[in-house]
Amino acid sequence: MPGYTMNKQDFHNRLRRIEGQVRGLQRMIEEDQYCIDVLTQVASVTRALQGVAMGLLDEHVRHCVADAVKQGKREGDVKITEAIKAVERLVKT
Amino acid sequence: MPGYTMNKQDFHNRLRRIEGQVRGLQRMIEEDQYCIDVLTQVASVTRALQGVAMGLLDEHVRHCVADAVKQGKREGDVKITEAIKAVERLVKT
């Protein structure tokens, strides 16, 4: 089971809201809304996605990484390396 | 007309693809996929949104800001201040 299992419904709801926000962006474009207003809304959707990413990372470290650390040094090191690489991808986007 | 008018269809298509990606994220959560794989996909959606933001900014500066600059110093300065603030919001997300 992935680390986010206990909060599946919460993550699902957040992603549904983000889907609605992306449809809202399509409407803004169709209605010729002002570029800067569309940009502000794009920044807001990006922040919501980063919130989801932070939540998933939190659950992953708290469950999958912590379990691997308790299993042994090698198991822990593999999971930590993988998690740090995921953080690097988040920081660069 | 906003700066992106000539490319409305392109922006619309990109946002439709992003909407599909967000639905794909919901499926990944429902199917209990591995946290790190979900995170990689969230980073990919975030990058796609940033691509839309950069495209909108480009059109805005090339049309709305450039037109204001040609109208006069005061008109140009107002639009430039507004555009720089939008860039700051993008850099901070």
Add this chain to the structure above:
Amino acid sequence: MPGYTMNKQDFHNRLRRIEGQVRGLQRMIEEDQYCIDVLTQVASVTRALQGVAMGLLDEHVRHCVADAVKQGKREGDVKITEAIKAVERLVKT
């Protein structure tokens, strides 16, 4: 003359302060300070650098890009393309 000419002294002072902050980071490492405190300080230096970048971008658009736009469509387009690419590099870091 580059766009930041009128504010050279201000940018110089901000970069001197950032240089001092980077030396402060070296001291924190030498004194074995707590990882999270060093990270918080690294985030603060990064924000200061982004502030310098936003200031330089503002002056550049307000002077160099605006002047090019007033010279003609081709001159303006070249400068706008260059500025948008610089923003993309900032957003990605």
Add this chain to the structure above:
Amino acid sequence: MPGYTMNKQDFHNRLRRIEGQVRGLQRMIEEDQYCIDVLTQVASVTRALQGVAMGLLDEHVRHCVADAVKQGKREGDVKITEAIKAVERLVKT
């Protein structure tokens, strides 16, 4: 001892190089170099700082957080919450 103890010299060297890069930025401003070239160099210093942050985070999780996890659930949870907050600050800058 903080997590980065084994690599203190490496982090020190990287921060010395970053200090040199910040002094290089001051020279670029003094010599009236082109705004876009200064911006490119600011983006490069920012990336170098983010590299230091990622290195510190890696050592912190591999040592301080892993040790706390092995001590007990409460100790681990406290350190994980603190580390995730540090990542949030890095992602937002």
